[in-house]
Amino acid sequence: MIQTDICIIGAGPVGLFAVFEAGLLKMRCHLIDVLPQVGGQLSEIYPHKPIYDIPGYPTIKAQELIDNQMLQIAPFKPTFSLGERVEHLEKQEDGSYLVTGSDGTAIHCQVVVIAGGLGCFEPRKPDVFNLSLFEKAHVHYMVKDPEKFRDKTIVIAGGGDSALDWTVFLANVAKQVTLVHRSDSFRGAPDSAEKVYELAQQGKINLLLSHNLMALEGTSALQQIRLINKAKEEVFAPADHFIPLYGLSPKLGPIAEWGLTIDKNAIEVNTFDYSTNIERIYAIGDINTYPGKLKLILSGYHEAALMCQSAFKYVYPEQKLSFKYTTVNGVNAF
Numbered sequence: 001m002i003q004t005d006i007c008i009i010g011a012g013p014v015g016l017f018a019v020f021e022a023g024l025l026k027m028r029c030h031l032i033d034v035l036p037q038v039g040g041q042l043s044e045i046y047p048h049k050p051i052y053d054i055p056g057y058p059t060i061k062a063q064e065l066i067d068n069q070m071l072q073i074a075p076f077k078p079t080f081s082l083g084e085r086v087e088h089l090e091k092q093e094d095g096s097y098l099v100t101g102s103d104g105t106a107i108h109c110q111v112v113v114i115a116g117g118l119g120c121f122e123p124r125k126p127d128v129f130n131l132s133l134f135e136k137a138h139v140h141y142m143v144k145d146p147e148k149f150r151d152k153t154i155v156i157a158g159g160g161d162s163a164l165d166w167t168v169f170l171a172n173v174a175k176q177v178t179l180v181h182r183s184d185s186f187r188g189a190p191d192s193a194e195k196v197y198e199l200a201q202q203g204k205i206n207l208l209l210s211h212n213l214m215a216l217e218g219t220s221a222l223q224q225i226r227l228i229n230k231a232k233e234e235v236f237a238p239a240d241h242f243i244p245l246y247g248l249s250p251k252l253g254p255i256a257e258w259g260l261t262i263d264k265n266a267i268e269v270n271t272f273d274y275s276t277n278i279e280r281i282y283a284i285g286d287i288n289t290y291p292g293k294l295k296l297i298l299s300g301y302h303e304a305a306l307m308c309q310s311a312f313k314y315v316y317p318e319q320k321l322s323f324k325y326t327t328v329n330g331v332n333a334f
């Protein structure tokens with residue numbers, strides 16, 4: 001079991017900044033995120049876009065901001081469970097919490113901070129026969145560990161950035177890669193599309209444009225994917241694994257079942273400290289709501305700072321909190 005002071009649900013920019021603010025007050029954090037990487041919306045939706053309203057940066061690319069935040073929190077040695085969705089919260093007799101994830105990770109903490117943004121990003125599933133039959137072992141809606149596909153035969157489906165980027169990357173890892181797209185052009189970045197066309201020309205991948213998915217086929221393991229082309233002919237693509245990358249849509253998920261006061265998919269908080277209606281549970285960033293809320297990164301940073309000042313009393317009930325500037329105290333690593 002993981003023991004920590006604060007369990008942060010969501011490793012987006014706001015969850016990451018909460019680690020920094022908590023670290024200044026000597027509180028340790030464990031973060032859990034359903035996505036395989038940190039960075040929330042910034043890394044998942046718009047990593048290459050410039051952001052113009054982060055104080056001190058006239059412009060900074062979204063992924064660069066996340067990379068900088070990871071450097072900033074490194075002295076406080078946060079721990080992470082990535083690719084795992086938080087499912088349950090269980091209050092303990094002493095008021096602390098046991099948080100459990102979908103892979104069975106158990107985190108014992110004094111305080112729970114929900115920094116879940118828009119909620120869990122859930123995969124958009126393709127409409128293809130037999131999907132559920134192979135879903136557990138052979139269908140992957142995100143690539144958590146590329147090594148899983150080493151020397152395997154894989155079929156990737158989709159026409160956006162994820163499908164293009166993973167096709168390019170896995171072309172050097174898998175035994176055979178087929179990219180299937182229902183249209184004859186891609187939505188993703190033109191330079192990624194160009195790389196995919198080049199790989200296809202060099203015979204390094206198999207590119208099937210204007211093909212529709214029909215069925216996953218195999219006896220116990222997945223063996224092939226049946227497709228149909230523009231001329232309505234059946235085509236078969238061999239596959240050990242199927243990776244449909246049709247994007248992710250956010251859902252509040254299990255958080256909605258925990259007895260928190262929720263208004264239009266957001267958690268109501270007290271703006272004094274961003275506490276929720278349940279003691280020791282806070283909500284910061286895009287996931288909360290209050291009069292005047294602005295869903296901006298900088299609002300979440302402010303909320304993280306105030307939340308930590310309030311959470312301190314649960315982690316160190318015997319101590320009085322004294323506020324100090326970082327210019328005075330510095331950043332004292334754990």
Ligand SMILES: Cc1cc2nc3c(=O)[nH]c(=O)nc-3n(C[C@H](O)[C@H](O)[C@H](O)COP(=O)(O)OP(=O)(O)OC[C@H]3O[C@@H](n4cnc5c(N)ncnc54)[C@H](O)[C@@H]3O)c2cc1C
Nearest residue numbers: 010012013014033034040041086116117119120285286297
């Ligand atoms: C295209 C675009 C452009 C934007 N531009 C700007 C801008 O210029 N300036 C600005 O300030 N803001 C901008 N925003 C908004 C900004 O991205 C959000 O305000 C910010 O991401 C909120 O951060 P967060 O940490 O609260 O949530 P998120 O970034 O959404 O991160 C939340 C994380 O929680 C995880 N999570 C949720 N539920 C669970 C669960 N049950 N278990 C495990 N993990 C869970 C999610 O997977 C996610 O990674 C933009 C947004 C978009 C989409």
